[in-house]
Amino acid sequence: MMKRHPNTLLLAAWIACAAAASTGTLPGAPVPLGLPPADYPADNPQTPEKIALGQKLFEDKRFSSTGEVSCATCHAVEKAFTDSPLSVSEGIHKLTGTRNAPTVVNSAYFEKLFWDGRSPSLEDQALHPFVNPVEMGLDDHQPILDIVRADPDYARQFRTVFAKSGAAVTMQEVTQAIAAFERTQIAGDSPFDRWYFGGDAGALTEAQKRGFDLFVNQGRCVSCHVVEQTQAIFTDNRFHNVGVGINNIQEDVPGLAAEFLKAEATLSEVDVKVLTDKRTSELGRFAISRGLDDLGSFKTPTLRNVALTAPYMHDGSLKTLREVMEHYNHGGVTREGDPVNDFLSGGIRPLNLTEAQIDDLVAFMEALTSSQYAHSTPPAGSK
Amino acid sequence: MCRCHVSTRRGFLKGAGACAVVSTLPMSMVELAFADSRRNFTFAYISDSHIQQIKGTQFVRNWDRGLIRAVAETNLLDPKPDFVVFGGDLAQLGKKEEIDHGAAMLAKLDYKYHCVMGEHDYYLDLGEYWSKLFGPHYYSWDHKGVHFVTLNSILTYEDWTHKRWPTAMQRMVEMAGLDNPNGSPFMVGEAQCDWLRKDLENVPKDTPIVLFSHSPIQKIYKGWNFWTEDAEQVQALLQPFDNVTVVYGHVHQIQYNQIGNISFHAVMATAWPWPYPQSYAQAESHLPKLTVPMNRADPFFERDATGWQLIDLDTGRVAMRYNLYNNTNRAVAFNPKTGQPEDTVFQAPQSRIDAQIHY
Numbered sequence: 001m002m003k004r005h006p007n008t009l010l011l012a013a014w015i016a017c018a019a020a021a022s023t024g025t026l027p028g029a030p031v032p033l034g035l036p037p038a039d040y041p042a043d044n045p046q047t048p049e050k051i052a053l054g055q056k057l058f059e060d061k062r063f064s065s066t067g068e069v070s071c072a073t074c075h076a077v078e079k080a081f082t083d084s085p086l087s088v089s090e091g092i093h094k095l096t097g098t099r100n101a102p103t104v105v106n107s108a109y110f111e112k113l114f115w116d117g118r119s120p121s122l123e124d125q126a127l128h129p130f131v132n133p134v135e136m137g138l139d140d141h142q143p144i145l146d147i148v149r150a151d152p153d154y155a156r157q158f159r160t161v162f163a164k165s166g167a168a169v170t171m172q173e174v175t176q177a178i179a180a181f182e183r184t185q186i187a188g189d190s191p192f193d194r195w196y197f198g199g200d201a202g203a204l205t206e207a208q209k210r211g212f213d214l215f216v217n218q219g220r221c222v223s224c225h226v227v228e229q230t231q232a233i234f235t236d237n238r239f240h241n242v243g244v245g246i247n248n249i250q251e252d253v254p255g256l257a258a259e260f261l262k263a264e265a266t267l268s269e270v271d272v273k274v275l276t277d278k279r280t281s282e283l284g285r286f287a288i289s290r291g292l293d294d295l296g297s298f299k300t301p302t303l304r305n306v307a308l309t310a311p312y313m314h315d316g317s318l319k320t321l322r323e324v325m326e327h328y329n330h331g332g333v334t335r336e337g338d339p340v341n342d343f344l345s346g347g348i349r350p351l352n353l354t355e356a357q358i359d360d361l362v363a364f365m366e367a368l369t370s371s372q373y374a375h376s377t378p379p380a381g382s383k
Numbered sequence: 384m385c386r387c388h389v390s391t392r393r394g395f396l397k398g399a400g401a402c403a404v405v406s407t408l409p410m411s412m413v414e415l416a417f418a419d420s421r422r423n424f425t426f427a428y429i430s431d432s433h434i435q436q437i438k439g440t441q442f443v444r445n446w447d448r449g450l451i452r453a454v455a456e457t458n459l460l461d462p463k464p465d466f467v468v469f470g471g472d473l474a475q476l477g478k479k480e481e482i483d484h485g486a487a488m489l490a491k492l493d494y495k496y497h498c499v500m501g502e503h504d505y506y507l508d509l510g511e512y513w514s515k516l517f518g519p520h521y522y523s524w525d526h527k528g529v530h531f532v533t534l535n536s537i538l539t540y541e542d543w544t545h546k547r548w549p550t551a552m553q554r555m556v557e558m559a560g561l562d563n564p565n566g567s568p569f570m571v572g573e574a575q576c577d578w579l580r581k582d583l584e585n586v587p588k589d590t591p592i593v594l595f596s597h598s599p600i601q602k603i604y605k606g607w608n609f610w611t612e613d614a615e616q617v618q619a620l621l622q623p624f625d626n627v628t629v630v631y632g633h634v635h636q637i638q639y640n641q642i643g644n645i646s647f648h649a650v651m652a653t654a655w656p657w658p659y660p661q662s663y664a665q666a667e668s669h670l671p672k673l674t675v676p677m678n679r680a681d682p683f684f685e686r687d688a689t690g691w692q693l694i695d696l697d698t699g700r701v702a703m704r705y706n707l708y709n710n711t712n713r714a715v716a717f718n719p720k721t722g723q724p725e726d727t728v729f730q731a732p733q734s735r736i737d738a739q740i741h742y
Contacts, residue, residue: 220683223683253455253459254458254459257459258459258461261459261461262461291712292456292459292706293706293707293708293709295456331444340448342451342452342454342455342456343452343455343456344448344452345684345686346448346684346685346686346687346708346709347683347684347685349444349445349685350444
């Protein structure tokens with residue numbers, strides 16, 4: 001018994017340290033209400049020092065061609081790690097991409113990264129925005145390595161965390177540190193969690209409770225935004241054509257798709273192509289998998305803290321949660337009566353929700369804000 | 384038909400693993416280097432759309448979406464298929480409105496297409512309106528050295544068809560039912576068998592034959608008419624040929640089998656999946672032993688367990704690539720080593736994905 005105390009104390013110190021470096025947790029720490037334990041890759045274990053290094057890299061603007069853009073530019077902590085209210089992200093020289101910045105919060109639970117899932121891990125994902133011409137705009141990763149090898153603070157931190165210095169520090173260590181920081185950003189403990197998993201009957205309003213009933217029944221939301229008996233990450237980690245984006249390029253699909261069917265592109269070619277050409281972007285996961293089932297499909301985003309991250313969908317084309325509900329209520333078209341795209345997911349169909357039911361669903365979405373973001377303000381015009 | 388091309392195909396079969404040809408997705412087809420590569424070709428197969436009128440211009444959305452999607456995807460194929468076959472049951476109750484609505488969707492195909500008669504197209508007006516749009520009920524043609532035959536296999540006894548029902552619509556509805564004691568088994572009938580015998584008389588025995596029917600020309604499960612009453616007579620006409628494939632719809636699921644020289648392949652519906660008879664049978668079912676069943680469908684995704692097919696004849700035998708929504712695509716091809724069609728990935732029991740037994 002006596003021997004345990006130092007260990008417990010050490011763990012407590014670890015947690016305190018991590019909390020100081022970020023708002024997240026380390027393995028072994030209690031998981032927020034409503035979330036499962038996160039999976040940490042065996043080859044990139046979490047340490048407080050690595051997390052602190054990762055946060056510093058995440059916020060460093062020197063890793064862009066103009067010195068003005070960092071990861072945090074589009075994934076800002078005060079905006080639940082998005083760039084709300086922008087529709088699509090702004091990189092160097094205010095250049096815009098084609099997609100709405102997804103949140104970093106709870107990305108520890110995502111099986112694939114980017115809206116089209118073209119990256120298999122947070123470590124790999126972190127490589128690409130640095131060198132995308134409309135994001136951070138570097139020609140290659142060398143300027144990053146030059147800085148982290150020469151800067152005395154970075155050099156000291158990489159020695160401490162990875163026992164490496166000079167040329168031994170590569171993008172592998174840089175991206176491992178960034179991913180370790182990102183994995184600390186987990187957030188559960190919303191009013192919904194306190195009601196559904198915590199048994200606090202007063203945590204939700206009556207409208208929010210009705211909204212949850214619609215969420216799992218008539219609204220059919222839960223089939224993709226998964227809620228389980230003991231936890232809810234609100235995503236199935238899969239890809240669906242829900243009639244956003246592709247609806248605008250229906251006539252062009254054969255021509256655009258043919259380019260990808262004829263020649264296999266490398267991941268970095270696809271990365272540039274989908275973020276710089278809006279029409280190609282709308283092919284969604286098809287541009288990666290070349291599977292017909294993936295035409296116009298994008299990853300199911302988590303709904304946690306969704307009230308803080310307007311506008312919505314992969315292209316930020318829907319301004320409010322109400323507009324999102326109406327889009328689904330119409331069976332995958334934004335304006336009722338518009339043509340449905342030929343490749344629409346089989347799960348999407350008209351829902352026959354009333355105005356009052358849509359209000360209840362929106363109210364339920366507002367019950368998904370985690371305690372640490374409870375005092376954040378939703379962007380103007382998002383309600 | 385030139386013999387040398389057939390022997391080229393046989394040479395290929397002996398010299399290389401035919402399975403490698405079809406193990407890829409429909410979209411990344413491998414081109415084979417035949418001496419005369421102009422003879423390689425593919426065609427697409429769409430079937431069982433069951434377009435159903437609710438009233439006026441209102442149709443069942445789910446079935447519409449299935450056919451619309453299959454047509455749109457088929458149009459994206461590269462390399463382009465030589466033609467498309469629609470495998471029957473375009474309509475649900477044989478109504479002009481349903482056949483017209485379905486024909487309008489098929490008209491969006493970028494390719495020439497051939498149609499097979501299904502019982503849902505037939506039993507209202509005995510195929511009269513269908514025939515105005517799509518031509519004869521049975522016919523044959525040659526394409527790049529392969530002899531294609533289309534049969535109307537969903538006929539039944541004269542008495543049942545002409546003398547039993549007070550209205551045409553009642554006849555249609557009775558034939559549309561499953562496990563219906565008022566139903567009647569499908570058959571090809573003597574007239575068509577005579578026509579087929581004559582049609583095949585002048586075809587050399589080493590010419591590949593590909594025959595399309597709506598019902599299986601084999602006996603699987605009578606209660607759902609996964610059945611053709613005179614299947615043995617039709618098979619007997621086909622057995623003298625070295626290399627015969629029968630492709631059928633109606634069963635809305637993956638099935639395949641080998642009887643003598645005849646390979647059988649079923650195609651998916653675009654409308655809905657049927658369960659496997661062995662999982663449901665209230666009577667004896669003869670689901671072919673070779674068949675690796677699909678997993679059960681996820682009821683949320685209306686397209687799950689539906690799909691369409693891309694077929695290549697590069698080996699002179701049908702290689703069936705199933706384009707399956709919400710599922711891993713599959714390919715079933717003739718394995719020259721075992722002399723039967725096999726799933727190119729999942730045939731061996733240890734290669735299969737365990738079936739879900741509970742949602």
